[in-house]
Amino acid sequence: MTNPNFDLWVYLAASPLLWLTLTIGTFLAAQWVAKRSGYHPVVNPVLITIVVVVLVLRLTGTTYDTYFDGAQFIHFILGPATVALAVPLYRSRQLVKAKALPILASLAIGAPFAMLSATGIAILLGAAPAIVLALVPKSVTAGIAVGIAGQIGGEPALTAVLVIATGILGAVIVTPLMNALKIKDYAARGFAAGLTSHGIGTARAFQVNSVAGTFAGLAMALNGLATAFLAPLIFGFFS
Amino acid sequence: MLFGLFILLACQLAGEIIARGMGLPIPGPVIGIVLLLALLAIQGWRQGAASAETGPVAKSADGLLANLGLVFIPAGVGISQNYQLVFDNGLALVAALVVSTVLTLIVTVAVFRFVSRLLPAKETQP
Numbered sequence: 001m002t003n004p005n006f007d008l009w010v011y012l013a014a015s016p017l018l019w020l021t022l023t024i025g026t027f028l029a030a031q032w033v034a035k036r037s038g039y040h041p042v043v044n045p046v047l048i049t050i051v052v053v054v055l056v057l058r059l060t061g062t063t064y065d066t067y068f069d070g071a072q073f074i075h076f077i078l079g080p081a082t083v084a085l086a087v088p089l090y091r092s093r094q095l096v097k098a099k100a101l102p103i104l105a106s107l108a109i110g111a112p113f114a115m116l117s118a119t120g121i122a123i124l125l126g127a128a129p130a131i132v133l134a135l136v137p138k139s140v141t142a143g144i145a146v147g148i149a150g151q152i153g154g155e156p157a158l159t160a161v162l163v164i165a166t167g168i169l170g171a172v173i174v175t176p177l178m179n180a181l182k183i184k185d186y187a188a189r190g191f192a193a194g195l196t197s198h199g200i201g202t203a204r205a206f207q208v209n210s211v212a213g214t215f216a217g218l219a220m221a222l223n224g225l226a227t228a229f230l231a232p233l234i235f236g237f238f239s
Numbered sequence: 240m241l242f243g244l245f246i247l248l249a250c251q252l253a254g255e256i257i258a259r260g261m262g263l264p265i266p267g268p269v270i271g272i273v274l275l276l277a278l279l280a281i282q283g284w285r286q287g288a289a290s291a292e293t294g295p296v297a298k299s300a301d302g303l304l305a306n307l308g309l310v311f312i313p314a315g316v317g318i319s320q321n322y323q324l325v326f327d328n329g330l331a332l333v334a335a336l337v338v339s340t341v342l343t344l345i346v347t348v349a350v351f352r353f354v355s356r357l358l359p360a361k362e363t364q365p
Contacts, residue, residue, distance in 0.1 A: 027312060046311065050315040068317075075310065079251045080268075081304065082251075086272045086300070087292075088300075089276055102355045105350050106354070110343060135332075142311035142314070144266060147267075151264050155324070156317065157314055157316075157317025157320060158317075160315040162332070170344065177345070185352055187351070189348060192348035195343070225269060228266055232264030
């Protein structure tokens with residue numbers, strides 16, 4: 001009474017092939033949906049893909065460990081993709097030279113402020129320590145943030161989701177907020193967007209203005225570096 | 240393409256060795272960024288900036304960065320193991336994210352504007 005369909009499922013569910021194909025296929029479909037929405041920040045392809053994959057795992061009764069055995073090939077690329085941030089950073093060196101002081105000052109204050117404001121509010125509202133530590137690198141691009149969370153004892157999976165949520169929030173808020181504050185300096189606006197909400201904020205900044213986008217990308221890379229160096233100093237004693 | 244990927248992996252590997260070997264609490268790939276930046280600066284200085292900006296390493300880096308979103312999906316799906324934690328701390332999480340995001344945007348833009356204004360006005364916009 002062996003069911004050939006069931007046997008096939010047992011085989012596929014345990015092989016990396018199925019979960020790799022599902023992850024990449026869903027991401028491509030989500031990117032298509034995001035494009036159709038005119039790249040609205042709320043229609044985030046990463047968020048859509050995570051929700052769809054979680055639902056598929058739930059519906060098929062697949063454990064995260066089984067899924068990750070396949071998806072780890074994609075996860076591994078986080079490392080080299082993080083190193084790759086050096087290239088846009090190198091290309092921005094003239095920009096850094098021209099605006100060195102405002103860049104350094106806003107980085108020196110913005111990077112710790114992003115960490116301390118989020119963790120401070122969470123502690124005041126009685127959040128569990130695992131939540132507080134997962135919040136530390138929430139403004140940093142996910143590749144670096146997941147590494148930082150692991151270093152200081154936060155939950156990397158939770159950090160990945162908090163990073164995406166912060167990116168979407170910043171991308172949605174930044175333009176109305178800056179307009180309300182009557183700030184017309186697109187270098188400053190872009191730098192704030194990239195420092196606060198990393199790649200998702202940078203993508204949003206490029207839609208508004210190319211100067212803003214360039215400064216946002218620069219802020220994203222610099223804040224990744226600054227937070228990676230500061231987070232263990234400020235929060236390292238927890239772990 | 241392969242050479243570019245090799246350099247990216249080699250920088251990450253060197254970063255991991257430095258981080259773990261010296262007991263530094265910094266992710267290996269972050270040290271890898273600094274190492275690659277130094278390599279690009281040396282290449283730019285010896286062969287001209289254009290070769291560092293468009294060489295094989297830059298091409299591989301651009302290819303990876305264009306699909307950056309994909310690489311954090313496996314980690315993000317891990318949220319399926321943390322439902323209870325998120326649910327129990329929902330209010331604190333939402334408040335921390337929203338308030339911190341708004342305040343960080345304001346503080347960063349304010350510092351940037353403030354220090355820009357202190358500088359000699361050689362390239363101020365109208």
